[in-house]
Amino acid sequence: MPFALLKYGLTRRHSVPDVFPEPGELKDSYDIVIVGGGGHGLATAYYLAVDHGITDVAVLERGYIGGGNTGRNTAIIRSNYLTPEGVKFYDESIRLYKDLSNDFDMNILYSERGHYTLAHTDSAIRTMRWRAEVNKHFGIESELVMRGELQKMVPQLDYSEDVRYPILGALYHAPGAIARHDAVAWGYGAGAARRGVHIHQNTEVTGFEITGANGHAGRVTGVKTSRGTVRAGRVLQAVAGMSGEVAAMAGFRLPLKTVPLQACVSQPLKPFLDAIVVSGSLHVYVSQSSRGELVMGGSTDPYGVYMTRSTLDWKEGLMAHMLELLPFISEVKLLRQWAGMTDMTPDFAPIMGETPVDNYYIDAGWGTWGFKATPVCGKENARMLATGEVGDLIQPFALQRYHDFDLVGEKGAASVGH
Amino acid sequence: MKIMPCPLNGPRNISEFSCGGEVEHLPPPDCDHATWIDYVYLENNTRGIVREWWYHTPTAYWFVAERDTRTDEILRTWPAGEFLAEFGERR
Amino acid sequence: MTRPEEFQRRSHLYRVCREAGAQWRAMNGFGVPAHYGDVGGETAAAARLAIADLTALPRAGYKGWGMADWIRDQGVSLPEPNRALRQEDGTLACRLSSGELLLLADDDQAALIDRLGHAWSMDDAVCFPVPRADASARLVVTGDDSAAMMAKMCGVDLRSHRFADHDIAQTSVARMNVIVLRHDRGASLAYDLIFDSASAVYLWGCLVDAMAEFGGRIVGLNAIDALRG
Known part of the structure; x- marks a missing residue:
């Protein structure tokens, strides 16, 4: 190994590892389309492939991997929240985080x-x-x-x-821990790409194809992008600060600022x-x-x-x-x-799960507390997209809770009073 | 620091102000549940030009400002009375 | 020797002033610092840079949609918002907004303030008294260096060529909400600060700290009166 290192050090040409193989053209159709190539979207793609064997998945990212909030937080991971719902959820995330370096074969400096x-x-x-x-x-x-x-x-x-x-x-x-945040996105992205997921960077979503919207919110069947339209079985939006804009394209409003x-x-x-x-x-x-x-x-x-x-x-x-x-x-x-x-919610808890549009799922409202939840969000989103069922851990965070006046008050456990 | 042109006090540091959210109409008290939820929780969260209530804290003075949330530019301000006289009936 | 505790009313700052060596006299029912043992030096300092506690001086406030009509009916001349106008008896009428007025007296002869207090009744136009006498404190910063000193604590340009005599800025001073009134005493530049009396000790400390750089002093009311001539 030292000789290999020495040889590498003396080489003039260093190959750049191809972490995200360019998937080429957008296919006409994917089983699952994930809008947003941040940590949450990539983790979802990763666990779809690893846990459920689903790899006919596209991740659409307007910018580049690691360029959004995943690489812009202060990288703190903790689970000492205030509500039972929050505590259970973030604790599962910490459990997953501890194994990520091994899972990725890449040091996330946890x-x-x-x-x-x-x-x-x-x-x-x-x-x-x-x-x-x-x-x-x-x-x-x-x-x-x-x-x-x-x-x-x-x-x-x-x-x-x-x-x-x-x-x-x-x-x-x-x-309570810190980790190298962009490595988390790269690790998930590389792991997903290696298993066949298509990660399309520089691909902006411009709208959705929604059928049967007569009188109710309808059902999503396709995603329009700056590179053409793809048919989609199920769609997940995980776009942080742009959540309101993307939801508006799908035809519904969110309690987000x-x-x-x-x-x-x-x-x-x-x-x-x-x-x-x-x-x-x-x-x-x-x-x-x-x-x-x-x-x-x-x-x-x-x-x-x-x-x-x-x-x-x-x-x-x-x-x-x-x-x-x-x-x-x-x-x-x-x-x-x-x-x-x-994207701040009124109760400082996220919005996850089903939306008024059939087959269209959301992962939003992650405000200032999203990085620490990356693994568990990926895991739960993947299960939801694979089975169509919303797991117990994320059930309390449904968008419907606002309609039912059943908020999850986590403001007291936000790290600082925002 | 960002400067807010206050209709009462003139140009001031934006730290003297609080944003009160987008201008909305209170639904009638007998509105249906969905309308009420919409008013209480849902946001336009506009990316673009938006009209909002602003409050100058030292004078306890409310007014309306029009600003572009893409560029952080403040385009225009109105005293509350003038704004309501001009736009009070419409959303 | 007179002690501040002998008076029925005292400013929130009386302990601070006592520690600074104040000599007391009576005014408006208060014990007020007349001087700190160096009348000549204090008067000279007041023209360069000094602060004094004017909390004992009478003041009153009125607010409401009908304020302007009611107050004009009482014979008061109203300025534009964020301006002050001296009335015949010497009281300063400070217009804080179209519907709010603050009245400040410069000595304990507060005829107008007393008269309005008696004239007001619940049945009058939509105009209500604002509790200003005890809820607010009033300090003054005087002297040539006062604009430079205020620039350390306040974002509004208060220099004399930009902020005229009797201009008002309702703004943030040392992160507190303060009404700043330029109110020159004789030929001397001066700024009166009116703010929540509960924070008087805090703001006083900020002013003392800010004026140290310029060699400012704490002075008694005698020195301020001497400036007015």
Whole structure:
């Protein structure tokens, strides 16, 4: 092996691995068409092939793989949610994540760090205790730790008492992890492509062919794209910030607002922060990547735009809050900035499953919490597309819940108050 | 910082404002369930030119702004009274 | 020596002023800082850069669709929104919007404010009193450097050639909602800040911090009165 490496190092021509073999022309027809080549769409294609042996599948992506929200989040994975529905769902996702590097034969740099959600007020302590109890009931490692103990576990933070938001304690979630987010999309995409799924990049969906729409929403039979129309047995839309636009093409409306979420990284530093630290009151979440960069995010933009621009005032606000937690990084420079378009639901829970259009399924409303759910969404979407039945794990997230006033209130467990 | 031209206070940093959502008409109290759900939860989430309620926090002042959500440009603003007089009957 | 606790009314800032060495006098039922032991120095500082607590001065607010009609009936001259207009008795009528007025007195002779308080009744036009006396605090920033200092805390351009005497900006100062009124004292530039009294100690601290760079001082009402001449 060392000789092979040496030989490779001395070669002038390096072959580029063909991760996503170009599938060529769009076929006239696919059993399943997945709109959106992000993590959720590719994971769905992967599990269709792996779990169900279905490979007559097309993934249609307007841009390129890894260019959307999958590569724009802050890569945090956790399952310490508030509602039983949420806890069970995200816990299954963590279980899948742990095996992904082996499944893909590709290192996604999954790194368990411990996740600390800081409490700065008595009422936050109460919510943390509530979350810890719900979590423990479902067998998830989740503890409320008070200030003294926390100071030993995460000594890097400023524990002064005469500050705006003194740290009273934290919800500690040992399995909280980070991963290399674009590798997750590549791994799923490559695994699906290797098994025969067609991944069409630079292919924009422009409409749907829907029959029998007389009086009701009808049934989808085909997908119109910038490269021609394909017939489809079943269709899944998984397009994050563009969910409202794509659903409108299919003829229905969603309870979503598209809002940018900005993030940034610092210059690389020596490793000093092993924990993932979140403060809802300060609107901050931060971890240190394996490259040494501080990966930082905060609240969503205060109003909706369909843009991925970054703004100075957002960064000024985030940095002011970062310095309240870690005052000694004031001389550190920012290295990169970016934004993704999130699709926010009123109850901070996703929308999954059936839609008013027959054979047309949805995976949306992933707002600011979609990356951690990638594997379980893929698994559940695949089962749904293969069998036509909606699994128990995702049943609570049906679009129908709004019609029934049966919301899934996860706002209290969003990492920061958006 | 992005500047919002407030009809009362003139050009101001957008951080002084809150967005109140797209201008909609309240359905009549005896409307059917689907209409009510539509009003309460469903969004146009417009990608393009949209008219929205905005609120200037220091003055507790509501007004209407027209903006392009593709480009983050603010095209026009109206005092609430003028807007309702001009468009009040239509959606 | 007079102590602030001897007075029935005190500003939210009286402890802060006491620690800064205030000497007290009575005004409008309040104990107010007359000076901090250096009248001459304070008066000179007020022309360069100084802050003072004016919370004790009388004020009142009226709001509603019928405000303009009712207030004109009472003989008050109304300016345009976001402008202030001095009335015959010296009271400043600050128009906050087409339907809202804030009245500020510069000394404890508040004839107009008292008269309106007695004249108002529930049966009048759609116009209601806004609780301004205790719910709001009032500070003043005076002197040549005051515009430069305010630029550190406020996004609105308050420089004297852009923001005229008696202009009003209802905006964010040190991340708080504040009514900023340019209200020169004699030949000296001055900005009055009216805001939620519960945050008076916070904003005072921000102002003290911001003016340190320019060598600003905390002064008593005597120095402000001296500027008015």
